[in-house]
Amino acid sequence: MTTADPNSLIREVPAQKPAKTTARLVRWCGVVLVVTVWVSAGLFGLYILAFYAAALFGGNLEKWNNILPGLYQKESVYATLGIGLHFAMGGIILMLGSIQLIEAIRVRYSRFHRWVGRVYVSAALLAAIGGLVFILVKGTIGGTVMSIGFSLYGILMFIAGIQTFRHARARRIEKHRAWALRLYALAIGSWLYRMDYGFWIMLADGAGHLDNFQGPFDRVMAFFFYIPNLLVAEVFIRSLRYKTSAVLNVLSALVLLLMITFLVVGTYYFTKIYWGPAILSWIMGT
Numbered sequence: 559m560t561t562a563d564p565n566s567l568i569r570e571v572p573a574q575k576p577a578k579t580t581a582r583l584v585r586w587c588g589v590v591l592v593v594t595v596w597v598s599a600g601l602f603g604l605y606i607l608a609f610y611a612a613a614l615f616g617g618n619l620e621k622w623n624n625i626l627p628g629l630y631q632k633e634s635v636y637a638t639l640g641i642g643l644h645f646a647m648g649g650i651i652l653m654l655g656s657i658q659l660i661e662a663i664r665v666r667y668s669r670f671h672r673w674v675g676r677v678y679v680s681a682a683l684l685a686a687i688g689g690l691v692f693i694l695v696k697g698t699i700g701g702t703v704m705s706i707g708f709s710l711y712g713i714l715m716f717i718a719g720i721q722t723f724r725h726a727r728a729r730r731i732e733k734h735r736a737w738a739l740r741l742y743a744l745a746i747g748s749w750l751y752r753m754d755y756g757f758w759i760m761l762a763d764g765a766g767h768l769d770n771f772q773g774p775f776d777r778v779m780a781f782f783f784y785i786p787n788l789l790v791a792e793v794f795i796r797s798l799r800y801k802t803s804a805v806l807n808v809l810s811a812l813v814l815l816l817m818i819t820f821l822v823v824g825t826y827y828f829t830k831i832y833w834g835p836a837i838l839s840w841i842m843g844t
Contacts, residue, residue, distance in 0.1 A: 587814035596656030598825035602749045603652030605833040608840030610645035628717040640691030647685035651745045654678045688841040700771035707780030715744045743787035753824045
């Protein structure tokens, strides 16, 4: 039987500290990012409910075409039902998603967490199904590339929703949380899609964007609005396990800080110009 060399243990402890410290930095940046996303996505969710869902339940579906021409066509019933379901459920998941990431609620109010989780996952699955039905029946304005990108998005969201629920039922908590983060990263995709376009139009004057959404920028955006989110989620998941290096953690924290800055600026302008007026008009009944 051999004994451990005390000197080797002393040398190992300092080597582990930077990775753990920077991992905590990534987690704190993640917390700030989640709060920022919660506020911004929540406002966008209210906007979706105020504009698209309210028009659906109010029987004024022609209003959709004011923002997205050709989205509603009276003779395409199944496509209308699909996209209507997608919008309504999308608003719900944007409102509820961030609540599920708050540790205090998960620990102190576990029953509330479970019930909100059931509604959240159900809404995510229905949003995915609704979007896929619309694409299958009508296709997308951007043609084949957009249809492929958006279909893959819907399929990934459906898989993430199923996996989140399945691991929760089996009490595989670590796997459940990992898939819940992936689902959240996908759920905010529709919100980021608008944010990305807004910034691109503001900063690059919409270079590469065409009205038929078949320009070079549009083709990239058919995938870009959700794939980077998944990569960020994977970095965050691994940082929770202290398996990444200190250098990678610092770089991850810088990326998260840039994202936070991007979202704060974008939320301010979108709320001021688009979301805020629509929400207020809905609340005031005008």
